[in-house]
Amino acid sequence: MIRYKKLGYIAINVTDVKRSAIFYRDMVCLDQVGEITEDMAFFSSSSDYHNLILNKSHEPGLKRIAFELESTKELERAFEMLEREGYNPIEVDKEERALLKIDKAFRFRDPNGVTFEFYNKMMQRAEPYEPSPVKVLKLDHVVLRVPNFQETLHFFNEVLNFKISDTRHKPDGEMYFAFMRCFPNPYHHSFGISQGDDLRLFHIAFKVKDIDDIGIARNRLTKSDVPVVFGPGRHMASGSIFMYYLDPDGLTLEYTLGMEEFPEENPREPRMLDNTLRTTDLWEGPSDPRIGKVGHVEVNRSEANV
Ligand SMILES: CC(C)C(=O)/C=C/C(C(=O)O)=C(/O)C(=O)O
Numbered sequence: 159m160i161r162y163k164k165l166g167y168i169a170i171n172v173t174d175v176k177r178s179a180i181f182y183r184d185m186v187c188l189d190q191v192g193e194i195t196e197d198m199a200f201f202s203s204s205s206d207y208h209n210l211i212l213n214k215s216h217e218p219g220l221k222r223i224a225f226e227l228e229s230t231k232e233l234e235r236a237f238e239m240l241e242r243e244g245y246n247p248i249e250v251d252k253e254e255r256a257l258l259k260i261d262k263a264f265r266f267r268d269p270n271g272v273t274f275e276f277y278n279k280m281m282q283r284a285e286p287y288e289p290s291p292v293k294v295l296k297l298d299h300v301v302l303r304v305p306n307f308q309e310t311l312h313f314f315n316e317v318l319n320f321k322i323s324d325t326r327h328k329p330d331g332e333m334y335f336a337f338m339r340c341f342p343n344p345y346h347h348s349f350g351i352s353q354g355d356d357l358r359l360f361h362i363a364f365k366v367k368d369i370d371d372i373g374i375a376r377n378r379l380t381k382s383d384v385p386v387v388f389g390p391g392r393h394m395a396s397g398s399i400f401m402y403y404l405d406p407d408g409l410t411l412e413y414t415l416g417m418e419e420f421p422e423e424n425p426r427e428p429r430m431l432d433n434t435l436r437t438t439d440l441w442e443g444p445s446d447p448r449i450g451k452v453g454h455v456e457v458n459r460s461e462a463n464v
Pocket residue numbers: 301326335350363393394395396397398412414437438
């Protein structure tokens with residue numbers, strides 16, 4: 159069974175790299191790493207060389223999601239298992255690994271055609287990470303809307319060994335949301351899926367240090383006319399305080415703080431949670447209809463180029 163270290167990085171597509179780079183640096187408060195070009199920009203929210211890549215595209219949304227595995231041995235085992243099970247993992251070539259500052263990596267597609275990357279280690283930055291004025295501590299989680307919920311859940315839970323922390327259900331009992339942790343990483347969810355009409359990036363979340371960061375961020379965002387589309391509030395599932403806002407393309411970002419942590423052995427059973435507003439937000443605040451609306455997912459079905 160695959161063992162993970164963490165959600166490593168997310169590559170997103172943006173329509174204007176320079177505009178978005180300024181936003182992710184000055185409003186989200188991530189560290190810019192290297193030069194911003196017309197096509198690409200790298201950002202870090204830790205000692206890792208990067209945790210977010212911006213790519214130029216005419217359709218804003220998700221390009222790929224990368225997880226760091228526990229060890230090089232674990233990466234080799236995962237590659238063999240996915241090959242054996244017919245998921246066609248493909249090694250990332252040397253040139254791209256050099257660009258990404260990653261040692262060894264491979265990519266494959268989930269049942270929706272979304273590109274996932276698994277890698278063993280990334281270059282660590284020499285400069286200390288000192289986020290300011292909003293203290294972003296890490297890339298926290300990503301949530302996708304998927305049209306084939308049960309097949310996707312089976313893939314992540316049974317094949318990739320993600321553990322289910324909690325699920326949400328409609329009044330007739332049908333499951334429509336699953337929060338998953340990348341075992342044995344303790345955090346309630348690094349990845350979530352929601353039933354949707356189409357495949358879409360719902361949101362990307364960054365963890366902040368404390369409640370002051372939520373307050374400081376809210377004031378900075380609203381002063382700059384950045385839409386804050388939900389929160390501050392508190393999610394019942396993970397117990398976290400949240401605030402969602404939109405990037406320049408309308409992609410949904412979340413600041414989160416205070417998520418439940420699970421032990422590796424004898425974790426609690428996943429709970430069945432309902433679909434009420436109170437479960438989504440214990441403070442029962444209003445949300446803006448623009449939340450989660452933009453988020454095209456790049457799906458590449460060709461064999462070679464993942
Ligand atoms: C169905 C929703 C939006 C929900 O309950 C979200 C909960 C959490 C959480 O418990 O932390 C999220 O972070 C989230 O997926 O946004």
